[in-house]
Amino acid sequence: MRLSVFHPVSSLIYFAAVLIATMFCFSPAIQICSVVGALLELFMLESKREFFRNLRFTVVVWLAVAVTNPLFSHKGVTPLFFINGRAFTLEALLYGVMLGGSLSAVIMWFKVFSKVFDRERLLYIFGRKTPKLALIITMTRGFVPKLKAQYRRICDGRKCSGTYMSESRIERLKASCGIFTALCSSTLESAVQTGMSMKARGFGTGKRSFAHSFKFRFGDGVFLFVCILLFSAAMIYSGTGKLRADFYPRIAVSSEPLPMLCFAVLCAIPFILEVKESLKWKFCLAKI
Amino acid sequence: MSKKTFSNLIFLLLIPLLCVAGLLFFRDKLYAWLSVGITVLCCAGYFLHFEGKEIKSAQLAIISAMTALSVFGRMCFAFLPGFKPCTALVIITGMYFGRESGFMTGAMTALISNFYFGQGAWTPFQMLVWGLTGYAAGMLAERLKKSRPTLLIFGAVSGPAFSLIMDLWSCIWADNGFVPPRCRKFFVRLYRNDAGILVSFKEFLCKITENWQVRRAQSR
Incomplete structure (x- = not known):
């Protein structure tokens, strides 16, 4: 079992738990666990090149937030140096590091989410209670690549008719605007046709049926139970003030090992599962 | 569940529950938690309301085509x-x-374009703000269609309003409250970007509506 094999409901709840804790718990321990967990999982899921590109982007975001925060907030008791007579404080810098850490952890977890949660799973989650919403989402995601192809076709057409795109920004802008307007008309025409053909085929007359094979198995239940247990443990500790940090005016971090361990395990679950699966695969190959 | 009970449920039960949960667990990030939570609930409420309506297949197709266009526009x-x-x-x-x-196109534009540009805690806020822009345009539809200057003014107000609200939200998210220098920095950036936003409005609104009116006239 790896994360992408579980039932959509249990993996959705897993992501919600991790994201809520990462976004709203104010504690360095949780941010560190979350960043490390997301990095490990992304390393397993993505190709090396993609991974390093993402890593670079994340580090840039992180550094940008960390360095700019002390420029805005001058609270704190240990000034490092002064800019225009205002203090650049250590506390504000560390607060920025944490803020940036939480931001980049959220970005990375959403990357993992979009790798694991494919279109079929989204449709399953939205399709039951909100079928129209699900239809709009799937149709839109189907339209976008078609629009790309159409855009290229219109570009080529313009090139053939002698309207070249030059390199200057204004020219490029003008050309893109023209192409975009043409694209609007053609897309709407095809949308109306789609709508009419949907109506002709009896859209909305019968009961909607679904073509997916997700079954809530025993493993899903166990996974869900473990997630909720770990998450609520971390939340209760954070609610009672055992996992929190004060930055202004002085840094005071209280992170007890037990709640930190709970959250670390929660973040590491996908990585552990991936490693287990790949070990199993290696072992099976060795047997053959 | 009827529309009324659902909205009562959201306002009388879920939002207070959200506040209590925030006070219990996320006291240091209370504003961020509340703003994201309430926005998600509002969007969900509107989506459920939308589900309850009789909507033709052509309208669904057009909503998704317009959403796809604006997502693609954001890319190209x-x-x-x-x-x-x-x-x-x-x-x-x-x-x-x-x-x-209008609301659905706005909300879905934010949701789906963020699949390509990166999701985050800002997604629900973008959904709500763009959705409300579309809703407001729908409410003022008659006036906007009648006079071009009103349309341009509406566009000129709503574009910067979008970035203003998003910047206010990022202030709340970053500091759990307002820190004046950060707000000031965001506003400076906003005015620098404004020119681009305004030009893009003029271009697109005029060009597309013109196209539209010509087409309508032709089809009649």
């Missing part, structure tokens, strides 16, 4: 920061296809 004009056709397309949808379509 990515080389010019600040120049985006999204808000213009959302306004046009609201104007011509009614307020529900």
Whole structure:
């Protein structure tokens, strides 16, 4: 079992738990666990090149937030140096590091989410209670690549008719605007046709049926139970003030090992599962 | 569940529960938690309301086509920061296809374009703000259709309003409250980007609505 094999409901709840804790718990321990967990999982899921590109982007975001925060907030008791007579404080810098850490952890977890949660799973989650919403989402995601192809076709057409795109920004802008307007008309025409053909085929007359094979198995239940247990443990500790940090005016971090361990395990679950699966695969190959 | 009970449920039960949970667990990030939570609930409430309506297949197809166009517009004009056709397309949808379509197009534009540009805690806020832009355009549809200057003014207000609200939200998220220098920095950035946003509105709103009116005239 790896994360992408579980039932959509249990993996959705897993992501919600991790994201809520990462976004709203104010504690360095949780941010560190979350960043490390997301990095490990992304390393397993993505190709090396993609991974390093993402890593670079994340580090840039992180550094940008960390360095700019002390420029805005001058609270704190240990000034490092002064800019225009205002203090650049250590506390504000560390607060920025944490803020940036939480931001980049959220970005990375959403990357993992979009790798694991494919279109079929989204449709399953939205399709039951909100079928129209699900239809709009799937149709839109189907339209976008078609629009790309159409855009290229219109570009080529313009090139053939002698309207070249030059390199200057204004020219490029003008050309893109023209192409975009043409694209609007053609897309709407095809949308109306789609709508009419949907109506002709009896859209909305019968009961909607679904073509997916997700079954809530025993493993899903166990996974869900473990997630909720770990998450609520971390939340209760954070609610009672055992996992929190004060930055202004002085840094005071209280992170007890037990709640930190709970959250670390929660973040590491996908990585552990991936490693287990790949070990199993290696072992099976060795047997053959 | 009827519409009324659902909205009562949201306002009387879920939002207070959210506040209690925030006070219990997320005291240090209370504002961020509440703003994201309430926005998600509001969007969910509107989506459920939308589900309850009788909606023709053509309208669904048009909503998704307009959403796809504005998502694609955000991609193909990515080389010019600040120049985006999204808000213009959302306004046009609201104007011509009614307020529900406007809201759905706005909300779905935010949701789906963030699949390509990166999701985050900002997604629900973008959904709500773009959705409300479309809704407002739908409410003012008659006036906007009648006079070009009103349309341009509406576009000129709603585009910067979008970035203003998003910047206010990032202030709340970063500091759990307002820290004046950060707000000031955001506003300076906003005015620098404004020029691009305004030009993009003028271009798109005029061009597309013109096209539209010509086509309507032809089809009659």
